[in-house]
Amino acid sequence: MTTTTDPLAVEQGLPATTPLSTLLREGTRTEHEAAEQMGFVESLMAGRLDRAAYTDLAVQQHAIYTALEAASAQIRALPGGDAIVFDELTRVPSIEADLAFLLGPDWAQQMRVLPATERYAARLRETGTSLAAYAAHAYTRYLGDLSGGQIIQRMLQRHYGFEAEGVSFYHFAEIPKPKPFKDAYRDRLDALDLDEDARAAAVTEAKHAFEHNRALFAELGELHLR
Template identity: 50%
Template sequence: MSTTSVPFSARLRAASAGAHEAAESQRYVSALVAGDLDLAGYTDLVVQHRAIYAALESAGDHLRDDPLAGPFVDEALIRLPALEADLAHLVGADWAERTSPTPATVAYVERIREVCVDSPERFIAHHYTRYLGDLSGGLHIGRSVARNYGLADDSGVAFYQFDQIPRPKAYKDAYRARLDALPLDEAAATALLEEVLVAYRHNTAVFADLARHVPADPPADAAAPSRGTETAA
C-alpha cells in the first residue's frame, strides 16, 4: 500500500510503536506506577519534566505564528506552571536551587533547543511525542501516582491535570486530524517521523537515568516470610 494512502497520524503511530513500548517498559516506569518508589523517586521525574517542558514550550512560543507548527501550540496543553507548582509542593519554594536535571535530560533539552525553533516539523515531532502521551498513558500514571504516593487535591500531580481538556479522546482525535492535514512533502514527513524516534530515545534515556531510584529486588530467600513468622496485615 502506498504511504500516501495511509493517514499520516497512522504512519507516525506505526513507526513509533516499538520505541513507545521500549519507553513504557522501563523499570522506572513500572516501579513508579506500582508505587514501589519513595516520594523522592517520583519527585526526580517532576524535576526532569520541568526542564523538558521549559525547553519545548519556549520553542512553542517562538513558533506560535508559524503556519505549520502554530496550530499545535495550544494554551490548554501548557504544562510548565503546573510542574513548577508541583515542585514547590514537593521540594519547596527554593526548588530551583535544590534540584537539577540528569545528564540524559540535559541531552534531551539540548536536542529540543537545537532542532525545534528552526524546524517546525521537528518541533511537531517532539510536541506529538510529549503531549499525546500525556493525554493517553500519562493520565493513568497521574492517577496511580496520586494514589500510591498520597498526593491529594492535585498537590504534586498538577502536571497530569488538563482542566481545559475535559474530553481527552476528542482532543486527541482532533490533534491527529491536524497531523493528517499537514502539507508535508516526503522530505519533511520523513524528518518528522525520524524526530519522533529521536524524542522517544531521549525519553527512554531519561527513564534509564531515573532507574537509580528503583529498589533492588530482595534476595529470593527473603522474598517471603518463613513459616511461623508473624506478618503485619
C-alpha cells in the same frame, strides 16, 4: 498532507495516503512498548518507589517542558505553525506548582537536571525552527501525557498518597475530555503542509524523542531502583 507516492508509508506496509498521525503512531509502536517496560516506569507505576523518585522525574519534566514550550513560541511564529500549538497543553506552570508542593518554596534552588535531560532539552531547543521536528516532539510528549499520563496520575495518587497537588502536571484543566482533543490534535498533525521528506524526518525525530525518554528513564533507574 502528501497523498501521492509515499515511500515511507509503503516501507511500513501502510497505504500511500497514510496520515502523519498514523505514521507517527505506527512508527513509534516498538519504542512505546520499550518505554512502558523501563524498570523505572514499571516500578514507579507499581508503587515500588517513593515520592523522591517521582519528584526527580518532575524536576526533569520541568527542564524538558521549559525547552519544548520555548520552541512552541517560536513555532507559533512560523507559517502554519500556529495550527499545532495549543495554549491548553502548556505544562510549565503546572510543573512549577507541583515542584513548589514537592520541594517547597525554594524548589528552583534544589533542581538536579540529569545528563540525559540536558541532551533531550538541547535537542528540543533546536526544534523551534522546524515544523516537522517540533511536531514529532510535541506529539510524543503531549499525546503521551493525555494518554498513558492519565493512567500514571492515577497510579501516583494510589501509591504515593497524592490528591491533586503534586501531580497537576497530568491534569489538563482546559481539556476535560482527552479523546476528542487528541482526535483534533491528530487532525492538525495530518493537515500540516509537510512534504514526504519532512514527514519522514518527523517519524525519525519521534523515534529520537522516545529514545531521549528511554535514556532519561535509564538514568532515573540508576538513581532510584534498588
